[in-house]
Amino acid sequence: MEIRGLYKSFDDNHVLRGVDLDLYKGENLVVLGKSGTGKSVLIKILVGLLTPDKGEVKIFGKNALGLPIKELNQLRLRIGFSFQASALYDSMTVRENLEFPLVRNVKNISRKEVDRRVEELLEAVALPKTVNQMPSELSGGQKKRIGIARTLILYPEIMLYDEPTAGLDPVTCIEINNLINQVQEQFNTSSIVITHDLACAKQTGDRMAVLINGQFTAVGSFTDVFEGAEDPQVKAFYDYNFIK
Numbered sequence: 001m002e003i004r005g006l007y008k009s010f011d012d013n014h015v016l017r018g019v020d021l022d023l024y025k026g027e028n029l030v031v032l033g034k035s036g037t038g039k040s041v042l043i044k045i046l047v048g049l050l051t052p053d054k055g056e057v058k059i060f061g062k063n064a065l066g067l068p069i070k071e072l073n074q075l076r077l078r079i080g081f082s083f084q085a086s087a088l089y090d091s092m093t094v095r096e097n098l099e100f101p102l103v104r105n106v107k108n109i110s111r112k113e114v115d116r117r118v119e120e121l122l123e124a125v126a127l128p129k130t131v132n133q134m135p136s137e138l139s140g141g142q143k144k145r146i147g148i149a150r151t152l153i154l155y156p157e158i159m160l161y162d163e164p165t166a167g168l169d170p171v172t173c174i175e176i177n178n179l180i181n182q183v184q185e186q187f188n189t190s191s192i193v194i195t196h197d198l199a200c201a202k203q204t205g206d207r208m209a210v211l212i213n214g215q216f217t218a219v220g221s222f223t224d225v226f227e228g229a230e231d232p233q234v235k236a237f238y239d240y241n242f243i244k
């Protein structure tokens with residue numbers, strides 16, 4: 001994915017001010033930034049929910065902005081979006097939640113293949129026994145896992161995780177971070193992980209990108225970006241957030 005010169009304002013709130021960023025095949029790229037810096041706005045642009053004022057986004061070598069709806073939908077199927085709130089349907093069982101995107105998006109898929117994928121994904125997130133449970137019977141961490149399984153069931157090449165550890169206890173955070181790393185290996189995904197959790201960033205990120213004042217001020221490995229950071233805003237972000 002190549003992002004070049006992306007701008008987005010809401011009236012006089014200039015949120016993105018010339019964003020450049022690449023996502024390389026097979027990497028986990030962590031996007032960090034304080035609350036309200038525009039991380040969600042960026043993700044929404046990437047999945048076509050918001051239109052930028054200016055700039056270019058190329059995904060799989062194709063210009064992704066202003067695509068006709070049919071092509072946009074095809075592109076969206078190759079990008080999995082794991083929402084902050086898991087976004088499970090409360091009135092459906094875990095199985096029905098997982099089946100929903102498959103039946104909706106894959107024409108003529110057989111019952112056998114649906115069952116095979118449900119089983120594969122529940123195994124991948126280590127929750128095979130929850131198949132007939134309702135979301136209300138699951139813990140916060142389990143809901144996150146099922147949400148990730150549901151996103152993965154379409155075998156997306158790119159995964160976008162929005163605050164995957166928000167609201168979880170420290171041990172569950174580590175488990176979800178491990179799952180993100182496992183997904184990268186098992187499903188050959190390239191991922192953008194949006195977070196303000198530096199421990200999550202350190203555990204999952206091959207590279208970090210810090211969004212400050214509408215631009216990626218620092219991009220590189222965790223060590224390069226944070227340890228010995230000189231930019232006062234990057235330094236402050238590290239000093240205030242990181243629990244060693």
Ligand SMILES: Nc1ncnc2c1ncn2[C@@H]1O[C@H](COP(=O)(O)OP(=O)(O)OP(=O)(O)O)[C@@H](O)[C@H]1O
Binds near residue numbers: 033040041042
């Ligand atoms: N649809 C919208 N209309 C007007 N302003 C918006 C809209 N969406 C986002 N904004 C503004 O854009 C700015 C960035 O918001 P965004 O949700 O991207 O922040 P964020 O970095 O994801 O924050 P958080 O970490 O709290 O989720 C905020 O000032 C927000 O009020």
